[in-house]
Amino acid sequence: MIDLYYFPTPNGRKITIALEELEIPYAIHLVDILDRQQFNTDFLRISCNNKIPAIVDNRTEGRGLSVFESGAILMYLAETAGKLLPSSGPARVEVLEWLMWQMAGLGPMGGQANHFNYYARDKIPYAIDRYTQELNRLYGVMDRRLNGRKFLCEQYSIADIACFGWVQQAAVGGVDLARFPHVSKWYSGMKARPAVQRALAKDEQFDRPTPLTDAQHRNLFGSSGSD
Ligand SMILES: N[C@@H](CCC(=O)N[C@@H](CS)C(=O)NCC(=O)O)C(=O)O
Known part of the structure; x- marks a missing residue:
C-alpha cells in the first residue's frame, strides 16, 4: 500500500x-x-x-x-x-527528456501563467504576457511533437501522465487548445483512458x-x- x-x-x-x-x-x-x-x-x-x-x-x-x-x-x-518507463537505452532517454520538459517547462510556466492570468489579485500585464507567451510556445513544441504520434514517446509513459493535468488547465493559463490540434487529440485520448477517469x-x-x-x-x- x-x-x-x-x-x-x-x-x-x-x-x-x-x-x-x-x-x-x-x-x-x-x-x-x-x-x-x-x-x-x-x-x-x-x-x-x-x-x-x-x-x-x-x-x-x-x-x-x-x-x-x-x-x-x-x-x-x-x-x-x-x-511506463523503459528500463534502458534510447527509449528510456526519450521518456526522461519529455518528463524533464514537463517538470522544468510546462509545469512551472503553466503555474506562473495560471497565477498571473487567474490567481493574482493585481493584474500585471508584463507578467501575464511573459508567461502566457512562453506557455503558448511550449504548447507549440508539444503540438509539433504529437504530430503523427499517439503519445509523447514511442509508447504511453510517465511523460504523458506528467503533462495531462497541466493541459487540463490550458485555458486558465491563457492557452486556446483549439490552436493546437495534435495536443487536443492527445488530450481527448488521455481523458478516455479508464485509469485517468478513475x-x-x-x-x-x-x-x-x-x-x-x-x-x-x-x-x-x-x-x-x-x-
Ligand atoms: N516541483 C513540485 C511542485 C509541487 C507543487 O507546486 N505543489 C503545489 C500544488 S500543485 C503545492 O503543494 N503548493 C503548496 C505551497 O506552495 O505551499 C512537484 O512537481 O512535485
Missing part, C-alpha cells in the same frame, strides 16, 4: 493517474494547501519542500520509503512496477473552492512558511 499525500491539482493528479495505471493500491491523505497543512511538521518530514504530492511506500520492497517531487515519484513508481473521480470527494477566499489566497501565495 502506498500513502499518497495529495491535493487535487495538476501535480497531485500525476500520481493518482500513475497509481491507477499501475494498479498499485493506495490511500489518499488530503493535505489542504489552502489551510497551510503543507507546513505541518508531520508532513514536512515526508516533503521538506512543503509541497504536494508526496508518497510513503509501505510495500515490502520499499517499506517506509518517502518520496517527494512529482517527477521523482513517477520515476520511482514506474521503476518499481517495471512499466483518478479524476477521486477528486469528487474534495471541495475545490473557486474563487479562493482572501484567507486561502494568503495561505497559498502570501507566506514563505517561516512565519
